[in-house]
Amino acid sequence: MCLKFDHGDRTLHEENTTVLSQRRYVSAYGYEQAKALTFSNYGEPPSVLSLHSHSISPPHNDLMTLRFLASPINPADINQIQGVYPSKPNFTTSLGTADPIAVAGNEGVAEIIALGDKVKSEGFKKGDWVFMKGPGFGTWRTHASATIDQVVKLDDEMRQGISPIQAGTISINPCTAYRMLRDFTTLSEGEWFIQNGANSGVGRAAIQLGKKWGYKSINIIRGRDDKAAEDKLKKELKELGADVVITDTELQSQGIEDMSKEWTNGGREPIKLALNCVNGKAATAMAKLLSSSAHFVTYGAMSKQPLTIPASMLIFKNIHFHGFWVSRWAEKHPDEKKTTVADVLEMTRKGEFRDIPVDEIRWEWETKGEELIAKVKSTLEGYREGKGVFVFGKT
Amino acid sequence: MCLKFDHGDRTLHEENTTVLSQRRYVSAYGYEQAKALTFSNYGEPPSVLSLHSHSISPPHNDLMTLRFLASPINPADINQIQGVYPSKPNFTTSLGTADPIAVAGNEGVAEIIALGDKVKSEGFKKGDWVFMKGPGFGTWRTHASATIDQVVKLDDEMRQGISPIQAGTISINPCTAYRMLRDFTTLSEGEWFIQNGANSGVGRAAIQLGKKWGYKSINIIRGRDDKAAEDKLKKELKELGADVVITDTELQSQGIEDMSKEWTNGGREPIKLALNCVNGKAATAMAKLLSSSAHFVTYGAMSKQPLTIPASMLIFKNIHFHGFWVSRWAEKHPDEKKTTVADVLEMTRKGEFRDIPVDEIRWEWETKGEELIAKVKSTLEGYREGKGVFVFGKT
Numbered sequence: 001m002c003l004k005f006d007h008g009d010r011t012l013h014e015e016n017t018t019v020l021s022q023r024r025y026v027s028a029y030g031y032e033q034a035k036a037l038t039f040s041n042y043g044e045p046p047s048v049l050s051l052h053s054h055s056i057s058p059p060h061n062d063l064m065t066l067r068f069l070a071s072p073i074n075p076a077d078i079n080q081i082q083g084v085y086p087s088k089p090n091f092t093t094s095l096g097t098a099d100p101i102a103v104a105g106n107e108g109v110a111e112i113i114a115l116g117d118k119v120k121s122e123g124f125k126k127g128d129w130v131f132m133k134g135p136g137f138g139t140w141r142t143h144a145s146a147t148i149d150q151v152v153k154l155d156d157e158m159r160q161g162i163s164p165i166q167a168g169t170i171s172i173n174p175c176t177a178y179r180m181l182r183d184f185t186t187l188s189e190g191e192w193f194i195q196n197g198a199n200s201g202v203g204r205a206a207i208q209l210g211k212k213w214g215y216k217s218i219n220i221i222r223g224r225d226d227k228a229a230e231d232k233l234k235k236e237l238k239e240l241g242a243d244v245v246i247t248d249t250e251l252q253s254q255g256i257e258d259m260s261k262e263w264t265n266g267g268r269e270p271i272k273l274a275l276n277c278v279n280g281k282a283a284t285a286m287a288k289l290l291s292s293s294a295h296f297v298t299y300g301a302m303s304k305q306p307l308t309i310p311a312s313m314l315i316f317k318n319i320h321f322h323g324f325w326v327s328r329w330a331e332k333h334p335d336e337k338k339t340t341v342a343d344v345l346e347m348t349r350k351g352e353f354r355d356i357p358v359d360e361i362r363w364e365w366e367t368k369g370e371e372l373i374a375k376v377k378s379t380l381e382g383y384r385e386g387k388g389v390f391v392f393g394k395t
Numbered sequence: 396m397c398l399k400f401d402h403g404d405r406t407l408h409e410e411n412t413t414v415l416s417q418r419r420y421v422s423a424y425g426y427e428q429a430k431a432l433t434f435s436n437y438g439e440p441p442s443v444l445s446l447h448s449h450s451i452s453p454p455h456n457d458l459m460t461l462r463f464l465a466s467p468i469n470p471a472d473i474n475q476i477q478g479v480y481p482s483k484p485n486f487t488t489s490l491g492t493a494d495p496i497a498v499a500g501n502e503g504v505a506e507i508i509a510l511g512d513k514v515k516s517e518g519f520k521k522g523d524w525v526f527m528k529g530p531g532f533g534t535w536r537t538h539a540s541a542t543i544d545q546v547v548k549l550d551d552e553m554r555q556g557i558s559p560i561q562a563g564t565i566s567i568n569p570c571t572a573y574r575m576l577r578d579f580t581t582l583s584e585g586e587w588f589i590q591n592g593a594n595s596g597v598g599r600a601a602i603q604l605g606k607k608w609g610y611k612s613i614n615i616i617r618g619r620d621d622k623a624a625e626d627k628l629k630k631e632l633k634e635l636g637a638d639v640v641i642t643d644t645e646l647q648s649q650g651i652e653d654m655s656k657e658w659t660n661g662g663r664e665p666i667k668l669a670l671n672c673v674n675g676k677a678a679t680a681m682a683k684l685l686s687s688s689a690h691f692v693t694y695g696a697m698s699k700q701p702l703t704i705p706a707s708m709l710i711f712k713n714i715h716f717h718g719f720w721v722s723r724w725a726e727k728h729p730d731e732k733k734t735t736v737a738d739v740l741e742m743t744r745k746g747e748f749r750d751i752p753v754d755e756i757r758w759e760w761e762t763k764g765e766e767l768i769a770k771v772k773s774t775l776e777g778y779r780e781g782k783g784v785f786v787f788g789k790t
Contacts, residue, residue, distance in 0.1 A: 086707070086711045279706055298706060298710060299710060300710070301706030301710075306703045306705045306706065307703070307706065308701045308702070308704075309701055309702045309703075309704065309716070310701045311674055311693060311695070311696030311701065311702065312481070313718070314693040314702065314716065314717065315694060315695070315696075315718040315720045316723075317718075318717075318718055318720070318723065320715065320716070320717050321704070321715070321716035322709065322713075322715050323708070323709025323710040323711070323712075323713055324710065325710045328711075328713065
């Protein structure tokens with residue numbers, strides 16, 4: 001089931017040739033045939049999603065036609081389809097429907113396969129890889145028409161040695177981890193951060209980035225009935241660079257404060273930052289391990305619980321509680337986003353940043369809608385081992 | 396019952412004369428007779444407090460003898476006696492007991508009635524007024540022995556036109572309000588803050604400081620069964636400078652978001668700061684009225700509930716949650732404390748800062764311990780109308 005992409009191993013010149021020689025479903029008049037997972041009403045993804053076929057007219061002026069390479073299934077995408085995500089998708093009739101529809105998906109990497117003159121004059125060319133500038137573009141589709149201001153080009157040198165899956169999954173999770181480690185407090189080498197959901201895409205990115213920058217980490221994972229699997233996961237995270245890995249049960253056990261002191265050299269090495277995607281009691285328990293005047297950053301709430309903070313933690317321990325949303329950050333700091341992505345890609349190239357475990361969902365031209373939607377459903381229900389990523393065939 | 400202090404109406408020269416001519420209980424050898432509300436074990440104030448008499452030897456070198464003028468009963472003092480306050484009092488046998496005891500009370504203003512040579516050489520003189528530099532000194536007492544580094548002198552020009560009650564209640568509540576309005580975000584003129592416990596010492600100070608600086612305020616008070624009393628209080632706070640005063644019931648009613656929009660010019664004037672001393676549901680309801688990226692500062696928890704924060708408030712609305720503890724702030728910023736106090740005293744002198752309603756508890760030489768402790772108990776139980784302040788007779 002592993003689709004081999006060869007972009008990563010070629011020079012740019014070869015790349016362009018490859019693109020040009022691809023077999024494509026193009027009509028006699030130059031119209032690109034496209035398929036997209038769309039929805040016209042908010043609801044549970046299996047009920048509201050459908051595969052819609054349409055055609056894209058040849059690009060002119062500031063338009064370009066994109067062919068998607070890899071688009072992940074993120075929790076935010078699911079929330080967006082459910083209608084509970086603050087960033088709303090664009091419902092439109094421009095894809096040839098009577099009623100407005102929106103294309104699902106927010107993250108992904110695409111390749112320019114045709115472009116208008118204005119796009120060319122701004123330095124884009126066929127074969128360039130682009131990200132979406134913000135959320136809501138719709139990335140769960142084989143092709144799309146885009147304007148210059150909707151995309152960010154991945155510079156040629158940044159692309160070297162990078163696979164589409166690596167490029168297509170970098171702008172949300174690794175960026176989230178990177179900015180949370182950097183933007184709320186200044187950790188010095190040898191100082192600690194603590195995080196829950198350590199096995200997630202963000203968690204794994206934080207472990208690796210922290211390791212590179214000399215920060216130590218306490219990592220909390222969900223306990224498993226299968227102890228062998230739990231131990232395997234702990235080992236895996238330690239291999240990524242985690243200093244300590246514990247389960248949520250261990251976190252909420254009696255001796256945790258003593259253990260924490262032991263890890264941090266009797267408490268002399270401060271735990272200055274917490275990264276939280278769980279909320280509920282387990283998050284409060286994590287906050288209790290923080291040093292005085294530390295910062296606690298929430299970027300998710302997998303338990304679907306609110307965060308409960310004792311007054312003394314605020315008043316006397318002076319812990320600061322913040323939230324982080326990568327879409328807002330990227331919108332406010334487009335240049336910083338570019339350098340953040342470049343930095344992680346550089347680490348990836350050097351072998352310092354390992355991919356998250358990915359469950360590739362191959363999307364060929366002939367793949368049926370039901371099949372794709374079933375994969376979204378199984379991701380939604382947590383049945384998949386790695387992160388679900390649509391990987392598009394060369395149609 | 397109102398004890399008239401005349402310090403406020405005199406020049407410094409007259410002041411010193413007054414002090415020198417006071418009748419004092421001084422033994423033949425120059426020992427000062429003192430009484431203090433003390434405790435040897437943590438517990439409920441009525442059970443553990445007792446009035447202890449002792450004598451203070453004549454000061455030499457870096458010692459000074461203080462006569463207290465006014466010492467308030469703050470919630471933190473009660474918590475300290477109960478043993479649940481992080482700043483612990485000093486248990487000592489230096490007051491002539493076999494077992495260590497601590498003197499209650501953290502805030503107050505005292506007058507120097509005798510001083511050692513080193514104290515003189517550092518610019519102190521008889522009749523000077525001093526505050527306590529940090530918490531834990533013990534201010535519920537008629538006299539005390541202190542060293543230079545335990546006190547902060549109230550400069551002569553700062554004292555002009557200021558009563559002992561004004562001076563004795565300025566270093567906790569008005570400082571708390573002042574720093575919370577200034578240190579977490581930058582409010583511009585015409586921008587809003589919102590606070591609960593608006594009727595408290597901090598609340599009233601925030602209203603007046605905010606008004607002076609051009610900030611608008613939404614003020615939340617506890618609803619009362621007696622509607623006339625509720626309306627009277629609303630009117631009183633508006634006279635202090637409150638723009639909007641509502642009850643906690645009104646805050647948690649359905650139409651509150653629309654009302655808030657109306658007050659803030661359709662939401663165009665942002666609510667950038669919240670001050671919270673209540674916690675629980677009412678605090679969460681207050682946070683919901685904040686504008687995006689606002690700051691929420693907790694300095695108390697009168698409901699004895701924790702603070703519950705929905706994840707979306709952190710992640711998507713980007714609200715930052717902090718705590719404020721004036722003791723920690725003062726310890727870190729001693730110079731800023733002096734300028735903050737000076738600023739509020741200046742406002743007081745100009746008639747721009749009104750005293751909180753005070754319930755004076757007169758403490759004469761002959762006042763019985765049971766009587767004083769009963770007053771602490773009634774303050775603790777909320778039976779008193781104004782803030783309980785010990786006002787010391789000229790013993």
